[in-house]
Amino acid sequence: MTKINKNKPLEGILVLEFCQYLSGPSAGLRLADLGARVIKIENPGKGDLCRILPIKDQWVEENTLLFHTINRNKESYTANLKSEGELAEIKKLISKADVMLHNFRPGVMEKLGLDFQQAKMCNSEIIFAEISGYGKEEPWAKKPGQDLLLQAMSGLMYASGDREDAPTPFGLAIGDILCGAQVVQAVLAALVYRKRKNKAVKIEVSLLESLIDFQFEIFTTYFTSGKLPVRSAVNNAHPLLGAPYGIYETHDGHIALAMISLKDLKETLGSTELDEFDQSMVFSKRDKIKSVLVEILKKENSAFWMKKLQANGLWAADLKNWEQLKNSEGYKKLQLEQEIKFSEEKTIKTNRCPIRIDGEVMWGEIPAPNLGEHSKAIKREFELNEELL
Template sequence: MSRKDQISKPLEGFLVLEFCQYLSGPSAGLRLADLGVRVIKIENPGKGDLCRILPIKDQWVEENSLLFHTINRNKESYTANLKSEEELAEIKKLISKADVMIHNFRPGVMEKLSLGFEQVKNINSKIIYAEISGYGKEGPWAKKPGQDLLLQAMSGLMFNSGDRDDAPTPFGLAIGDILCGAQVVQAILAGLISRNRKGEAVKVEISLLESLIDFQFEIFTTYFVSGKRPLRSAVNNAHPLLGAPYGIYETSDGFIAVAMVPLQELKKALNCPRLEAYDQSMVFSKRDEIKSVLVDFLKEESTGFWMEKLQSRKLWATDLKNWKQLKQTKGYKEFELEQEIDIPGSKSIKTNRCPIRINGEKLWGAWPAPNLGQHTASVKKEFELNDKPV
């Protein structure tokens, strides 16, 4: 074991059972595992987490998708048929020894399996029980499929990216799943603190829709106050609530991003005659006009030329980098964000490390994602699950 694997982690000693598929629940389990939690995935024998067969860019590692490996490292896999009385009894015994249980099954599924919160609380009176849904457990949308793109469409998120006349533009990542997973981790940690104080079980509930609406708190608050949907800028939109010059601009050889910059300072830096017709009071009312002036003007010189002028006045601007360019920078290398995961019987894969540092130490986790049912026998033996059930 390398030195990186020997770093003491703050949540060592806690046990989490992850009854989850795809991204939201497993991303929460990944972060908890990064922080030292022991995470056991409870999977259906034969199929397992369906993320195992959900590829990204048709990339596979042995029989599992690269995506599965990306968010399931540092976990164990235990297979159980939850419709089998015997195997369900073993799972219940495992639950009695756990600190946290996470699931993202459709509403009502766990209750039918006698694994709903009230049922589980009778097994383990101090369990932190976290459930993730697409649209909550009740109401007209409860049974709708909780898939990320569909949630982006339902939440209004697609009207923030792109320009005003563009079609609704989705976020280019599974943002609902990842945000929801992060918020579940926050709630679980709060639940553990509460349990330590009160000695009682805690139920955590979150839906992807609520998570994505919370993500847009600026937009929704503005809408609540004004009664009008904030419109995207027609020119180089980067945030529908911010005035000129906020946006991305093409140069003669690349692109630059310009953030919140006072117009008077921008005039001094760029020496653009056409900007003289505008002042700070117009950055919202004349937003698209001002940005159109910049679109034409900034194409005349290189990225380096403009960055020198902007940075000389310490204005908030930067050049755009693709992933290859980013990896070549000294700043990126300084972070040490990459780690190798060795896959038995296959080549190693490179992925990101946990972004959190504890007491100055980076958190590494080089265990590969488990094969389906890889740890079933060892977990049964360790927790004596074949003995008299709970």
């Protein structure tokens, strides 16, 4: 059954998305989830290159499943931005818009004549948001802004894994998604600011800055101490936290232990093997304490330990894979899934927007658009080619 929201908070806001891959489209996705009308401006013939970038070789008709995960609820308008006539149409569309998003390389929008200064000439109150890999300044401005490469440059890979492990990348495109989320925050702030000041607003966010901001705990600690964080040699989960913080193998699985006082943990586990340690040693003897816990916890099943830990109100969780999570009662009650319908025969299941407003879930079940699917309708609606007739 299709779920329809009424009065979403961004209804009436028009967003033009000059973006591809993940960072910009993920920002457009969230704005669309919140009610904005998002029109993807795509190159004829190719479109967003995410259309042909598969994950696990999964496709839905002519586009990849990946494309559909972050482009639902959008429209597609194709334009050759190097064509004088079609560029004029785009500028007319900008005059009607509230927000422009782009994640082209630095300098591209300037060459096309669609940079902030040009956009302001079309629309004196446009909100112009641009995403880059490293910002506009040399020496890094022209480096490829790809997520794994940014993880490598930002230090993030030294937060995960154990001390002797190779640098460990985050298993998702974390830079793209964080950056997209920060763009959404900035756009929402700019909408408020524009209402007060009646002026155009320029937003600049880079993947590098997003990933460094993500690590504010580590950087602040490093700035203060002058010492690089060191990953625990045993069961590292956070290089700044002491024992027992980490993931531990049990007889039949794994459990996670968060911030727990050593005194409470000793009493709960009922083991004398930790008696030589006290709370003052959770950093200085971090690896030794964890090594003892490794031996204790693997003797019993996860359920055995979880019952003890939860009975004493200690912060612990049993690890779930995606299938176990999906089948859990808590997951089911949150109603985290939605179906996107392509036809009577074809649907795909995906996650919904995680935001609730006034208790209402922000559903968004319209599939991602085919390339140029809405071009003719948008031309008619905004009378984009009237000057060329």
